[in-house]
Amino acid sequence: MYFPALDVLRFVLALSVAAYHAGMLPWHRFGDLPVQIFFALSGWLIGGILVRSKVSDLPRFYWHRALRIWPPYFAAVVILLALGLAKDNLTAKWLEFAFYKLTLTFNLFGAPQWPQYRFAPMQGQGAMLWSIGAEEQFYLIAPFLITLLPFGRSPFSWAIIALLVLVSPAYHSFAAVSVGVVAAVSIHKLGDWHRTTLGQTGLVLLLFATSLSFFTPAERFFDAMFGIPIVLLLARPGSPSKILSLAGGVSFPLYLNHWLGIWLVTAACHRLGLSIGTAERTAMVITGIAIATALYFVIDIPAKKYRDILFTERRGAAAAIAAIILVSTGIVGGLLLAR
Secondary structure, eight states, X not given: OOOHHHHHHHXXXXXXXXXXXXXXXXXXXXXXXXXXXXXXHHHHHHHHHHTTOOGGGHHHHHHHHHHHHHHXXXXXXXXXXHHHHHHSOOOHHHHHHHHHHHTTOIIIXXXXXXXXXXXXXXXXXXXXXXXXXXXXXXXHHHHHXXXXXXXXXXXXXXXXXXXXXHTOGGGGGGHHHHHHHHHHHHXXXXXXXXXXXXXXXHHHHHHHHHHHGGGSTTHHHHHHHHHHHHHHHHOOOOOOOHHHHHHHHHXXXXXXXXXXXXXXXXXXXXXXXXXXXXXXXXXXXXXXXXXXXXXXXXXXXXXXXXHHHHOOHXXXXXXXXXXXXXXXXXXXXXXXHXX
């Protein structure tokens, strides 16, 4: 089933992050809210896959996730670190940040060190990579919870999980994903309630209520619930569209690499003695889109093309084991470095 509006949403969210980091959108929430909506969208889509899956389907699930996330993610990390090696002064802190990004644990140990970002690769460029680690960690655990445990497909159980995660400051980044899974399992259990008049009215009211929370001390608590009404209101099947599919596909490399467009245009302006205004900031975003589009055709499309051709049960299991080893290495290393 194809949801054209969700491809538009993906691109708009990635574009918003890029424009915010380019200095075109002054409100600080433009840097964080799109990520929360991405989390909710991911939780709903992946939760919807898992709730229809059996344990025997997990190797294919992990293989698909690995081929979807790892090639563009590690390509972005390699670009970041290669430029950092060429331009930065290497320090122990630089290597520490690089380690967290390579092990998909930047959200746990790197992001909390934001005052030290000036010592990170490229002076903290690529900080948005923390969100990919959060998703990967969540989806190492969620498939087993959903497919193995008796309460795995219970909306009430996932609501409890989302609430527990939400009130835990250390794992707040997992909350919006959990809320997305709540929506997925509830639709699996109750049917397409989000397309009914009553359901859509409730979603609009939830969106309005969570929007009001932006101006209160409770905004952090409601951030995780802001994205899911947007996702569900837009989740309407439609005819496939090559243009919208391209926009949705480009959104991921744009999110990962938009900093590169900002850095290139900024460097060019400094070399030419130009001040940075609206035109230059627009050029930053356009350059980021161009780079992301090229990377999408070079990396994402081939990975998608061959993931089913190359799949075997053994490779799927190996992908899951590799992800567990990678993240576990990052966690152990992070705990040792934090001592």
